[in-house]
Amino acid sequence: MSGLAELDDETLITRSRDGDEGAVRTLVARHMDQAYRIAYRMTGHRAQAEDIAQDVLMRMLSYKQGWFSTASFHTWLRRAVINRGIDEFRKRRPSTTLDDAGELSSGDADQEQTMLASESERRVAASVLALPDRQRAAITLCFYENMGLAEAAEVLKTSVGAVESLLHRAKATLREGLLEPDAKGQPRASVSPKLRTIA
Numbered sequence: 001m002s003g004l005a006e007l008d009d010e011t012l013i014t015r016s017r018d019g020d021e022g023a024v025r026t027l028v029a030r031h032m033d034q035a036y037r038i039a040y041r042m043t044g045h046r047a048q049a050e051d052i053a054q055d056v057l058m059r060m061l062s063y064k065q066g067w068f069s070t071a072s073f074h075t076w077l078r079r080a081v082i083n084r085g086i087d088e089f090r091k092r093r094p095s096t097t098l099d100d101a102g103e104l105s106s107g108d109a110d111q112e113q114t115m116l117a118s119e120s121e122r123r124v125a126a127s128v129l130a131l132p133d134r135q136r137a138a139i140t141l142c143f144y145e146n147m148g149l150a151e152a153a154e155v156l157k158t159s160v161g162a163v164e165s166l167l168h169r170a171k172a173t174l175r176e177g178l179l180e181p182d183a184k185g186q187p188r189a190s191v192s193p194k195l196r197t198i199a
Contacts, residue, residue: 005030009073013060028057034145035081041140042085044129045092052088056080078141078155086133127177128170135170138163 004012004026012030015023035053043049060077128139134156141152142163153163 013073027060028054031057031077035077038078038081038140038145039085041128041144042082042133042136043089043092044126048088048092049085052081052084056084075151075154078145079157082137082140082155086137089133124174124178127174131170131173135166135173138166139170142167 004015004022007015007023007026009027009030012023012027016027032053035056036049039049039052040046043052056077060080128136131139137156138152141147141155142149147155149160149163153160156163156166
């Protein structure tokens, strides 16, 4: 297994199609966390995010055409998770709160746990979940997954300018909903580092 872990994604995908179960397990383990995080941000539902991540990764291995580069593989994976997340969110139409928010894993666990620690930050997450689908996707990719504009544009099959526009509208909505004072004259959410970055 240690040898498999050193192989690139293209090689692992090829080996998985040849029946190498170890290659399948390595691919799933390597990409499950990010697929889950993106699905969770798009749906706000932990169990649903797990199902989406697992299903997308398993479907990936059934495709006949190979990946021409690691970049194209990553683009496909993120796009597939985003699209499935949008579809499932539309079907379920949950309340705009993240369930079990404290259990969300991240590539930067300390930052993520800090972000989700307070009720104020949960409001930020709920407000992101309430954004229109493509705005939510742009925020998820650029701010939570730290992708550049060009990479996010490729995932969303649009232009860099369009991603910038999506982010601008999303930030304006978040700023209005979270930073304007409530009935007591207090901001609806404290201005944490993550909120400052987004809004």
